[in-house]
Amino acid sequence: MPTGTLKMWNAERGYGFIGDDSGGPDSQQRSPAGLKGQETMTLLTAAECREIADRKMVEAEGDPVHGKEFRATAEAWLFLAEKIEQAETIEALKAKGK
Numbered sequence: 239m240p241t242g243t244l245k246m247w248n249a250e251r252g253y254g255f256i257g258d259d260s261g262g263p264d265s266q267q268r269s270p271a272g273l274k275g276q277e278t279m280t281l282l283t284a285a286e287c288r289e290i291a292d293r294k295m296v297e298a299e300g301d302p303v304h305g306k307e308f309r310a311t312a313e314a315w316l317f318l319a320e321k322i323e324q325a326e327t328i329e330a331l332k333a334k335g336k
Contacts, residue, residue, distance in 0.1 A: 263325030266318055284326070287319035 245264060247254030253268040266282045291312040298308035 262329065263321075266322070282318075282322070284319040284322040287315045287322060291315035291319065 242256040242258050242265070245255045245257050253266065255264050256267050257264050266287070268282060294308045294312035294315065298305040298312065301308060
């Protein structure tokens with residue numbers, strides 16, 4: 239089983255970043271709903287990050303007061319999805335020996 243070091247954890251929002259002890263890319267981790275602050279975490283994929291971004295954009299459209307914040311959050315999730323995809327590409331190339 240892979241091991242890592244916690245780099246950042248936001249207990250209020252239930253997510254954080256874990257650095258791979260073997261030198262691989264950092265991973266985004268989150269607590270499932272209802273388990274915030276407990277030790278159970280789930281690795282997010284780029285597709286899941288994009289889904290979260292889509293939900294935040296929908297929230298932004300329906301909330302004139304907090305819309306700007308939701309859009310900024312959506313942009314952060316999209317940025318994270320891109321970084322995950324880049325890391326996956328690098329790992330795939332390494333696995334192929336390139």
